[in-house]
Amino acid sequence: MASTTEYPLDDLAALIRQSDGFLCVGHERPDGDAVGSVIALALALRAMAKRVVAALPDPVPDKYQFLPGAEQVTCELHGGFDIAFILDCEGRERLGDLAEVVKGADRQIVIDHHATTAAQDGLDWVDTNAAAVGVLILRLLDALQVELTAEIATNLYAAIATDTGFFRFENTNAEALVACGQCVEAGADPYEIAQRTNNQLPLAQKRLVGRALVNLELGCDGRAAISHLAPEDFAAAGASSQHADGVIDSLKEVAGVEVSVLLKADSDGLWRISLRSATIDVAAIASRFGGGGHSAAAGCELTGSLPQVTQRLLAAIAEALQKQGTQL
Numbered sequence: 093m094a095s096t097t098e099y100p101l102d103d104l105a106a107l108i109r110q111s112d113g114f115l116c117v118g119h120e121r122p123d124g125d126a127v128g129s130v131i132a133l134a135l136a137l138r139a140m141a142k143r144v145v146a147a148l149p150d151p152v153p154d155k156y157q158f159l160p161g162a163e164q165v166t167c168e169l170h171g172g173f174d175i176a177f178i179l180d181c182e183g184r185e186r187l188g189d190l191a192e193v194v195k196g197a198d199r200q201i202v203i204d205h206h207a208t209t210a211a212q213d214g215l216d217w218v219d220t221n222a223a224a225v226g227v228l229i230l231r232l233l234d235a236l237q238v239e240l241t242a243e244i245a246t247n248l249y250a251a252i253a254t255d256t257g258f259f260r261f262e263n264t265n266a267e268a269l270v271a272c273g274q275c276v277e278a279g280a281d282p283y284e285i286a287q288r289t290n291n292q293l294p295l296a297q298k299r300l301v302g303r304a305l306v307n308l309e310l311g312c313d314g315r316a317a318i319s320h321l322a323p324e325d326f327a328a329a330g331a332s333s334q335h336a337d338g339v340i341d342s343l344k345e346v347a348g349v350e351v352s353v354l355l356k357a358d359s360d361g362l363w364r365i366s367l368r369s370a371t372i373d374v375a376a377i378a379s380r381f382g383g384g385g386h387s388a389a390a391g392c393e394l395t396g397s398l399p400q401v402t403q404r405l406l407a408a409i410a411e412a413l414q415k416q417g418t419q420l
């Protein structure tokens with residue numbers, strides 16, 4: 093894996109200058125970094141008078157439709173590319189239906205910041221210190237001496253701001269902040285971007301957050317926050333299961349909480365459980381119940397009454413907290 097200093101950025105810039113016929117793709121169910129980085133790189137290549145197609149396996153989500161160039165992103169591709177840039181993508185399987193066309197390109201170059209992404213091509217660029225792929229695209233623009241237009245800057249600001257949780261997550265660093273400062277100077281509007289990307293929840297989802305907060309309880313001596321959304325909560329909020337996305341993030345903001353758990357009633361009597369923690373491995377807990385995920389975010393499914401399921405989960409969490417070697 094090439095680090096910042098080792099990566100031959102000038103070689104990549106030279107290759108781009110002498111090539112044509114580019115494809116820029118990001119991961120399925122794209123987030124702000126995938127959308128913003130794909131569009132920004134495509135706009136930059138177009139500014140160099142290159143032929144370029146921007147594509148994502150799924151449509152640009154509504155909240156990112158305001159990004160300049162979003163209307164040019166396609167989900168349907170036909171082959172014939174010289175160079176495919178694969179952005180923000182941990183693993184080719186996240187390219188969904190676009191994987192075949194990407195594979196058919198003469199050369200595939202990865203630009204990413206995920207630790208699990210392997211560099212294969214000599215020009216693959218995986219920098220885990222980069223807060224977002226947007227930061228790397230800005231570095232590339234600099235090497236290419238492409239002007240940072242307001243359109244490109246808006247996409248890069250959105251990429252970096254959303255991937256750092258608007259500068260709250262642990263990946264937030266000086267380079268990300270400096271990069272965003274540059275983008276604002278070039279014409280990106282921080283307030284507009286924050287409004288468009290954050291304040292677009294359907295009413296049903298916000299009401300569901302309210303139900304989850306009313307049902308919130310603490311366990312494990314205040315270190316675990318656990319809540320549930322029963323069928324009556326979904327009914328009262330006028331919500332369906334798709335509105336439960338992101339509800340768990342509102343549970344972890346309680347002082348002293350290290351683990352948050354949300355139980356969502358499924359239509360067939362199952363509880364679908366989401367776990368989040370920055371201090372213990374919740375994938376290990378989820379896997380005890382037949383689930384899985386990442387150490388910071390995982391999920392599983394359980395059957396049983398609410399008190400039973402709650403008790404099983406809290407017992408497993410208490411054990412993990414104890415194992416972690418801190419006082420319970």
Ligand SMILES: [Mn+2]
Nearest residue numbers: 125180225255
């Ligand atoms: Mn990213």
